[in-house]
Amino acid sequence: QVQLQESGPGLVKPSQTLSLTCTVSGGSIASDNYYWSLIRQPAGKGLEWIGRIYGSGSTTYNPSLKSRVTILLDTSTNQFSLKLTSVTAADTAVYYCARHDCRRGSCYIDSWGQGTLVTVSS
Amino acid sequence: QSVLTQPPSVSGAPGQRVTISCSGSSSNIGAGYDVHWYQQVPGTAPKLLIYGYSNRPSGVPDRFSGSKSGTSASLAITGLQAEDAADYYCQSYDSGLSGWDVVFGGGTKLTVL
Numbered sequence: 001q002v003q004l005q006e007s008g009p010g011l012v013k014p015s016q017t018l019s020l021t022c023t024v025s026g027g028s029i030a031s032d033n034y035y036w037s038l039i040r041q042p043a044g045k046g047l048e049w050i051g052r053i054y055g056s057g058s059t060t061y062n063p064s065l066k067s068r069v070t071i072l073l074d075t076s077t078n079q080f081s082l083k084l085t086s087v088t089a090a091d092t093a094v095y096y097c098a099r100h101d102c103r104r105g106s107c108y109i110d111s112w113g114q115g116t117l118v119t120v121s122s
Numbered sequence: 123q124s125v126l127t128q129p130p131s132v133s134g135a136p137g138q139r140v141t142i143s144c145s146g147s148s149s150n151i152g153a154g155y156d157v158h159w160y161q162q163v164p165g166t167a168p169k170l171l172i173y174g175y176s177n178r179p180s181g182v183p184d185r186f187s188g189s190k191s192g193t194s195a196s197l198a199i200t201g202l203q204a205e206d207a208a209d210y211y212c213q214s215y216d217s218g219l220s221g222w223d224v225v226f227g228g229g230t231k232l233t234v235l
Contacts, residue, residue: 037224046124047160047168047211049224063218096167106174108158109213112167 002027004097004113012091012120018084022097022113023077030055030075033103038071038082040093041115048093052100053080087120094118125150125216126227133233134202142230144195144212150225152193155215159188159197162209162229171210172197199232207234 008020022036029036038050051061053071061069070083084091097113127145134140144157151157157175160168170179172188175195187198195214199206212227 046229047213047226049226052224060218060221060223062223104174104177106156106158108156108170108173109160109168110170110179112169115167 002099002111004099004111006095006097006113006116008095008116008118010117010119012087012118013122014088014120015086018082018087018091018118018120020082020095020116020118021079022081023079024097024099025078027099028055028075029073029078029080033101035100035102035107036073036080037098037100037109039096039098040091041096042090042093050082050084050095089120092118092120124228125225126212126214128210128212128227128230130228131231131233133235134199135235136202136204138202139198139200140202140232141199142197142210142212142232144197144214144227146193146195146214148193150193150214150216151190151195153217155222157188157190157195158213159186160211160213162211164209168211202234204234207232 003025005023012018035054037052051071053059068085073080094115096115098109099111100107101110159172161171162168175190176188185201210230215222216225
């Protein structure tokens with residue numbers, strides 16, 4: 001059973017860079033059957049997809065965040081990571097790591113991390 | 123503003139049937155992209171409920187079913203139970219400049235009366 005765990009600072013100052021790491025256990029991050037996403041959820045609001053990365057390292061980002069987002073993959077540690085630059089209070093949210101399972105001809109999220117709250121405040 | 127539109131809330135009494143709609147457009151659901159549904163109990167991560175419009179993962183009761191029609195999808199819950207009270211999200215894909223982007227509905231809060 002794959003498990004995902006988010007880690008990173010819970011507090012980031014405005015204009016700085018938010019960094020978050022997702023550690024995957026119980027499965028290889030390099031598998032061709034899956035890809036990996038970062039998703040966030042402001043308090044009391046809905047889910048917002050930030051971007052995804054494949055085991056090859058190829059990425060796609062939400063157009064609304066693209067200029068500030070970088071997602072990287074490290075197969076040696078079985079981790080992927082998020083960097084979000086120039087943060088503001090609007091970036092305060094619970095951030096989730098997620099795995100998309102693509103083995104059945106359709107890619108859906110079958111595993112989520114528990115989520116980590118990141119607050120942007122001075 | 124979400125790409126996929128869901129009603130903010132629905133409600134029903136125990137034992138009743140409720141449906142949650144997910145309205146899209148020709149660039150997402152209407153383009154043939156799959157729709158998936160997730161259930162989120164407040165304070166926890168979402169959980170997969172339906173994938174590929176109408177398929178249930180193992181462990182999901184057959185009270186939950188999904189369907190598609192044109193540019194919309196629906197989630198139906200029959201025999202409503204108190205434990206079904208949660209937020210429900212649809213998810214699909216949208217044709218963007220870089221290929222296809224993951225998109226979510228705004229979420230629907232289900233209240234069991």
